[in-house]
Amino acid sequence: MSDRRGQEGFTLVELLVVMSLSIIVLFAILSSFDLFGSNAAQQNRQTTANDRARSEMNRAVDELRAAATIRRAQGDDLVYSVIEPTGQRTVRLCVAGGQLHRSVSTTSTMPTGACGAGGGGFTAGVVAALPASTTTAFTYDGAASSATPASVRSVGITLNLDASGGGNTASSTLRASATVRRTAGSLIVNPEDVTASCNSSGALLSLNGTVANGLSLAGVTYATTGGVSLGVGSAGTPVQIPKGITNIVATVTDAAGVTSTTQKVVECS
Incomplete structure (x- = not known):
């Protein structure tokens, strides 16, 4: 009687099951x-x-x-x-x-x-x-x-x-x-935005560079409180004022034509 164990393998059903599982795994x-x-x-x-x-x-x-x-x-x-x-x-x-x-x-x-x-x-x-x-x-x-x-x-x-x-x-x-730093019709400049550098002739007045750039500055005019003009400046261009003048009115105008006025007290010995 022959030994059939060496001839055993996968049945067709087993093969189909394995192939189906492989396809499912591959699909996943x-x-x-x-x-x-x-x-x-x-x-x-x-x-x-x-x-x-x-x-x-x-x-x-x-x-x-x-x-x-x-x-x-x-x-x-x-x-x-x-x-x-x-x-x-x-x-x-x-x-x-x-x-x-x-x-x-x-x-x-x-x-x-x-x-x-x-x-x-x-x-x-x-x-x-x-x-x-x-x-x-x-x-x-x-x-x-x-x-x-x-x-x-x-x-x-x-x-x-x-x-x-x-x-x-x-x-x-x-x-x-x-x-918004400014809106239509408004322009605000404070006294501290105007700087004064004392010298032997009096003082040099200028507008703070950061403020000038932020306002797109067109110009700034300086005058006494009585309305006497002291000069016209711009961003980076100071104006010399003589000794003895302590109260200054600065009028700033931006590129849109809006103006603002502030008063600066200059103290130079």
Whole structure:
């Protein structure tokens, strides 16, 4: 009688079971790789969206802090102007169609078209994708969704970003705020902003350089309290006043034509 144990192997049923299990394991491995790749792509989209939006927010905050004049203050539409050495630049940030738009003009002209339309000297572009339901992005002085431009002292920016794609949903929220150093029709200069350097002839008066740059200074005139002119200066250009004059009136004018007057007491022995 022959020994059949050496001829034993997998039966057809066993082979089918093993193959089925192998396919299931392979499918699970491939699914894991696919999920990992999808998550990585989603994370990359979200990071890119955050970086771009954060860069735009930082730029807006810097501009608002650097002597911006608020010209329109609505929950979905912010317009401000910045005076630069090369001239005035007008910036519009607005929300429409689930997107944050930025429009820029090198003139003082106010934008009149729809959000993101460009034209009229404005160059427009999309800087962030927002959920379709987004209708506002700006608040004023802590809570108001709209305000009189001349009264605005701080601007809050809140962006709910949408980085969805590939069947996945992803969102994040970025917030920033900026204190406006000046608004339309206001220009504040304090006595300590005027510096006096005593010398043998009297004193040299000059406007603090940081203040001058922040105000986009056009000029400063000095006079006695009785109205006698002592000279005209500018950023970095001091004015010599004679000995014996202790009370000085400084009138500062910025590039937009707004003026402010302050009185300085000069004490030189």
